[in-house]
Amino acid sequence: MVATRNIEAGTFVLREQPLLVACMDARFDASVSLAGMKAPRRETLSNLYNSARGIPGMTELHGIVATNAVGIALPPDGEDHLAVCEFASRVNHSCIPNARYYWDYDNFAVGLVATKHIRAGTEITITYIDPFLPHLDREAHLLSNYGFTCDCLACQKDSPTYRLSETVRMTVNNLLPDADGEGDEDLVRWGGTTKAFVQRILNMLEVEGLQGERAEVIVRFAEFEQRLGNKERAQRMARWALRELAKIEVEDASPDWAAMREIIQG
Numbered sequence: 001m002v003a004t005r006n007i008e009a010g011t012f013v014l015r016e017q018p019l020l021v022a023c024m025d026a027r028f029d030a031s032v033s034l035a036g037m038k039a040p041r042r043e044t045l046s047n048l049y050n051s052a053r054g055i056p057g058m059t060e061l062h063g064i065v066a067t068n069a070v071g072i073a074l075p076p077d078g079e080d081h082l083a084v085c086e087f088a089s090r091v092n093h094s095c096i097p098n099a100r101y102y103w104d105y106d107n108f109a110v111g112l113v114a115t116k117h118i119r120a121g122t123e124i125t126i127t128y129i130d131p132f133l134p135h136l137d138r139e140a141h142l143l144s145n146y147g148f149t150c151d152c153l154a155c156q157k158d159s160p161t162y163r164l165s166e167t168v169r170m171t172v173n174n175l176l177p178d179a180d181g182e183g184d185e186d187l188v189r190w191g192g193t194t195k196a197f198v199q200r201i202l203n204m205l206e207v208e209g210l211q212g213e214r215a216e217v218i219v220r221f222a223e224f225e226q227r228l229g230n231k232e233r234a235q236r237m238a239r240w241a242l243r244e245l246a247k248i249e250v251e252d253a254s255p256d257w258a259a260m261r262e263i264i265q266g
């Protein structure tokens with residue numbers, strides 16, 4: 001998907017109702033059936049790209065669903081589902097993405113928002129994987145799950161910025177609290193999370209072109225402070241996280257909104 005005009009950061013590029021919504025297991029389940037789907041929709045679905053063609057035991061439909069699945073978190077508790085869309089599913093991956101998906105539950109639609117300024121003629125990309133992983137892990141993940149090797153600037157070993165990119169991503173990865181609370185002790189030892197500390201991580205994201213991950217980073221720190229029982233800090237982080245979320249999602253697009261409001265309400 002290529003931008004046909006300049007797109008400002010924060011612009012909602014696309015909003016589209018999916019052709020199909022299923023539980024996440026369907027990505028791994030070859031028995032997916034389209035028995036009830038009407039002809040035009042089935043045809044549109046069949047025309048989507050299948051990167052799994054030729055894999056033994058994989059039906060064409062299963063391959064299409066696995067290739068084009070967009071992860072969505074359905075409320076109220078963010079249960080993992082997948083959506084397959086005619087247009088949104090066609091967005092390619094980059095480890096330096098310029099857009100990200102969000103789930104617009106009110107309109108039951110997958111949305112795409114620009115996370116940085118995109119010039120006309122530039123490809124619109126999202127990241128399919130955790131971008132904070134080092135290159136070798138990203139490469140293995142993309143190859144085994146999506147069947148391709150990324151050649152963005154962050155993946156080119158001979159690019160002058162490769163080592164810097166690796167250092168930045170691994171540093172962010174180390175400093176970030178895990179979503180499940182693992183490794184909190186290490187972070188406490190690093191000195192806790194003042195706003196300046198988090199801002200330095202956000203600056204690193206900016207250098208690396210990972211602006212789209214800002215909200216997620218702040219959400220993680222709000223939850224971390226909440227786990228530590230630092231109520232005021234957690235509330236400050238949560239308010240900040242909500243401001244960032246508002247830049248990249250419609251309200252309540254992800255369970256993060258409710259989690260941040262809960263922290264603010266104490």
Ligand SMILES: C[S@@+](CC[C@H](N)C(=O)[O-])C[C@H]1O[C@@H](n2cnc3c(N)ncnc32)[C@H](O)[C@@H]1O
Nearest residue numbers: 049051067068089090091092093094146148150
């Ligand atoms: C959801 S589809 C993306 C749209 C697809 N390129 C198309 O033409 O419809 C995912 C597949 O696109 C290809 N792809 C996505 N990003 C890529 C990249 N950065 N480099 C090479 N292939 C990529 C891979 O084959 C991947 O399995």
